[in-house]
Structure formats: C-alpha cells, structure tokens
Amino acid sequence: MRPMPNLIRALFVLVLMAASVVLGTACRAAPPEPYAPGLGEMMSLQQMRHAKLWFAGQAENWELAAYEIDELGEGFDDVVKFHPTHKESPVAPKDAIPRMIAGPLKDLRAAVDRKDARAFVQAYDGLTAACNNCHDATNFRFNRVQTPTGNPYANQLFILPH
Ligand code: HEC
DSSP, rough: OOOOOOOHHHHHHHHHHHHHHHHHHHHHHOOOOOOOHHHOOOOOOHHHHHHHHHHHHTTHHHHHHHHHHHHHHHOOOOOOOOHHOOTOOOOOOOOOOOHHHHHHHHHHHHHHHHHHOHHHHHHHHHHHHHHHHHEEEEETOOOOOOSOSSSSSSOOOOOOOO
C-alpha cells in the first residue's frame, strides 16, 4: 500500500475524533427513564392473581390463596406508588385503593387463615365488587371483572398431589 499523503491522514484522524466526540455525547445523554409499567399492564397482573386466587380457594389450597392475596396487595401498592393519579380520573388510585380494597383483602385473609371455604367465597365476591366499584369510580366502567367461569391456567396445579 502506498503511504497516505499527510493531508488525507490528518483529515482521517479528525473525522475519527469528531465521531468519537459525537458518540460520547450520545452515550452521556440523559439517563433513560426507569421503566414503570402502565396501569393497564399492572391491572392485567391483578386480573391474573384475581383468577388464580379463585382456583386456589376452590382447591382449598390455602397456602396458594394466601400467596395470591399477598401478590394482589403488592400489586395495589405498586399502583399507588407508580400511578397515584390516573388520566382524567375523578378519583385518584392512591385514595381509592386504601378506601376500597384494603377491607376486602383483609376479609379474604381472615377467611384463608380460618381455612373457611364459605367465608372465602363471600370475601371473594366482596373483592370482585370492589374491583368493579373502582372501575366505575375511575371512569373505566366498561372493564368489568367477575368470578372466573373457567381456568385459563392449565399449566399450574391448584390441587397439589399428596
Ligand atoms: C384504583 C381503582 C381500581 C381498582 C381497585 C382496580 N382497578 Fe382495574 N383498572 C382501573 C383503571 C383506572 C383501569 C384502566 C387502566 C388504563 O388506563 O389502562 C383498570 C383496568 C383494568 C383491567 C383492564 C386491563 C387491560 O388492559 O385489559 C382489568 C382486567 C382490571 N382493571 C382488573 C382489575 C381487578 C381484577 C381488580 C381487583 C382485584 C381491579 N382491576 C381493581 C382501576 C382500578
């Protein structure tokens, strides 16, 4: 290869330096915003837990039921933390959740602690009603939930083998 003329070599070095400055700035640009799932995404998880809780209660798998109640509680804590208010909603999730959900979750815990299948069904209805009441209050009344009519989680054992 013929040696590069000095001018071309100097230009080449300059271009490389400029590119590294541009790239370096891009990398140091504002750090990406931490990811927080949208309220709809969080609700989809709550929907899953609400369904699994039902099948756990029907199977009288009280450990799993207690676990799903805890998960629901944590999910609602996340809603309060990441979506204290929501769009044009006249009722803020941070106010609605302690007011509407804490009671039903407590009743469910009590039923599960007593391993009381009848009280469980009653408390479960209370939770479902609270979910729907909050959808009404936040102007999402078209999102209605109910006691599951079939189990979508065919890959999970609700009745454990002995
Ligand atoms: C703070 C009041 C509130 C409570 C309590 C609440 N929700 Fe919601 N839910 C909402 C709002 C607001 C939306 C619409 C979110 C959006 O903008 O995507 C929603 C959306 C949903 C959706 C639709 C999600 C989708 O993308 O398809 C489901 C399903 C749902 N909720 C289930 C539940 C269940 C189950 C419970 C009770 C265990 C519950 N929600 C309790 C306020 C609430």
